Amino acid sequence: MKKTILITLIFSLSISGSFAQKLSVIELEIINKINSQLPQSEALLKKVVNINSGTLNKEGVREVGAIFRKEFDDLGFQTQWISLPDSLNRAGHLVAERKGKQGKKLFLIGHLDTVFEKAMAFAPYSYVNDSTVTGQGVNDMKGGDVVLLAALKALKDNGLLENTNLTAYFTGDEESAGKPTSISRKDFIERAKTCEIALGFETAIGLNTVATARRGSSGWKLNVKGIMGHSSTIFSQQAGYGAIYEAARILNDFRTQLSQEKYLTFNPGLIVGGSEINDNKEAIGKDNIISPRVTVTGDLRFLTETQKENARSKMKEIVAQNLNKTKAEITFQDGIPSMEPTPENEKVLAALNQVSLDLGFGEVKAGDPGSRGAGDISYIAKYLACLDGLGASGRGAHAPNETMQIKEFPKHIQRVALLIYRLTR
Numbered sequence: 001m002k003k004t005i006l007i008t009l010i011f012s013l014s015i016s017g018s019f020a021q022k023l024s025v026i027e028l029e030i031i032n033k034i035n036s037q038l039p040q041s042e043a044l045l046k047k048v049v050n051i052n053s054g055t056l057n058k059e060g061v062r063e064v065g066a067i068f069r070k071e072f073d074d075l076g077f078q079t080q081w082i083s084l085p086d087s088l089n090r091a092g093h094l095v096a097e098r099k100g101k102q103g104k105k106l107f108l109i110g111h112l113d114t115v116f117e118k119a120m121a122f123a124p125y126s127y128v129n130d131s132t133v134t135g136q137g138v139n140d141m142k143g144g145d146v147v148l149l150a151a152l153k154a155l156k157d158n159g160l161l162e163n164t165n166l167t168a169y170f171t172g173d174e175e176s177a178g179k180p181t182s183i184s185r186k187d188f189i190e191r192a193k194t195c196e197i198a199l200g201f202e203t204a205i206g207l208n209t210v211a212t213a214r215r216g217s218s219g220w221k222l223n224v225k226g227i228m229g230h231s232s233t234i235f236s237q238q239a240g241y242g243a244i245y246e247a248a249r250i251l252n253d254f255r256t257q258l259s260q261e262k263y264l265t266f267n268p269g270l271i272v273g274g275s276e277i278n279d280n281k282e283a284i285g286k287d288n289i290i291s292p293r294v295t296v297t298g299d300l301r302f303l304t305e306t307q308k309e310n311a312r313s314k315m316k317e318i319v320a321q322n323l324n325k326t327k328a329e330i331t332f333q334d335g336i337p338s339m340e341p342t343p344e345n346e347k348v349l350a351a352l353n354q355v356s357l358d359l360g361f362g363e364v365k366a367g368d369p370g371s372r373g374a375g376d377i378s379y380i381a382k383y384l385a386c387l388d389g390l391g392a393s394g395r396g397a398h399a400p401n402e403t404m405q406i407k408e409f410p411k412h413i414q415r416v417a418l419l420i421y422r423l424t425r
């Protein structure tokens with residue numbers, strides 16, 4: 001409790017500087033409200049972090065969902081739990097909506113789950129030092145969920161949510177989406193299509209970097225065949241080179257011809273070859289047998305659909321240039337689409353940047369899309385303007401000792417509140 005009082009004090013002082021002149025009277029009131037509610041905001045964060053909600057812990061995900069649902073209910077949102085078919089083995093999603101006609105229609109994205117499953121060692125909410133807290137999902141992304149809720153509460157308490165059109169969507173399986181995603185993300189995509197701007201509250205890299213683009217991810221599988229035979233005849237006209245040399249040629253050509261392209265990566269994750277391969281991807285082979293079979297599976301990450309398609313056709317070309325007496329075939333699987341950098345996304349960034357400058361928090365720039373993985377916002381990025389990384393700052397997402405900067409927490413709330421306020425006028 002002592003620490004939250006300290007934070008409130010720091011913030012009361014920090015808005016009294018000269019930049020406060022750039023904020024309207026209403027905006028200053030929003031900030032005062034946020035500061036006075038900080039202890040409750042932190043208590044909410046602590047409460048949800050202390051409930052394990054690993055993606056497969058459906059009970060825990062629903063429990064966190066129920067707590068946030070009550071918060072949205074209290075803010076006058078219409079809330080709903082979206083269940084998924086049992087075959088997907090996921091908890092479902094929380095949706096909260098307000099219908100109105102004023103300003104932009106916003107789609108606000110959070111997630112309830114974390115990567116920490118129930119069987120893993122539990123790390124409760126606690127202070128590492130006076131500026132850093134730790135706990136499961138504190139950074140990715142319960143901190144971001146609470147940033148949004150605290151911002152909305154300050155707007156509500158100032159009567160500023162009236163007649164706004166907001167859809168908050170907290171998925172229950174962001175860290176491991178239920179398959180197929182055509183089912184687990186169907187409702188998410190449908191609702192997003194009715195909105196104009198999506199704001200994602202995934203973990204932030206400080207206060208000055210957000211995401212206007214995220215790379216997409218996809219998969220590929222390479223099947224290579226050769227003629228089985230005595231090792232002493234390899235390289236001959238009738239025996240050829242075997243599947244292992246052919247697979248090595250293909251992978252090496254992928255690397256030499258495609259690895260320098262910016263934002264494109266493709267990683268062979270598993271290779272199996274020999275004289276026999278079974279369904280469990282186990283192989284048997286002998287030094288004196290020319291290998292007849294190799295399979296390789298890998299991922300492919302890209303910034304735009306064009307980049308993905310170009311890479312795929314280049315890979316197909318390489319695969320087709322078979323060594324003597326070998327055959328190879330590559331297949332591709334779509335995964336998460338990319339969030340492409342668009343002029344519309346840049347406009348949302350410009351609006352956020354102005355808020356940040358007016359608050360005296362400094363310039364906000366787009367981060368390197370190569371440094372972020374794919375996320376829920378990517379499923380909808382082609383339908384509306386998007387900005388992600390508006391959540392709490394921290395480090396070590398997906399690691400057991402992930403942290404959040406508790407001193408920056410109020411600033412994130414203030415920034416988000418003013419952004420939503422301005423976009424909905």
Ligand SMILES: [Zn+2]
Pocket residue numbers: 111140141174202203
């Ligand atoms: Zn996340």
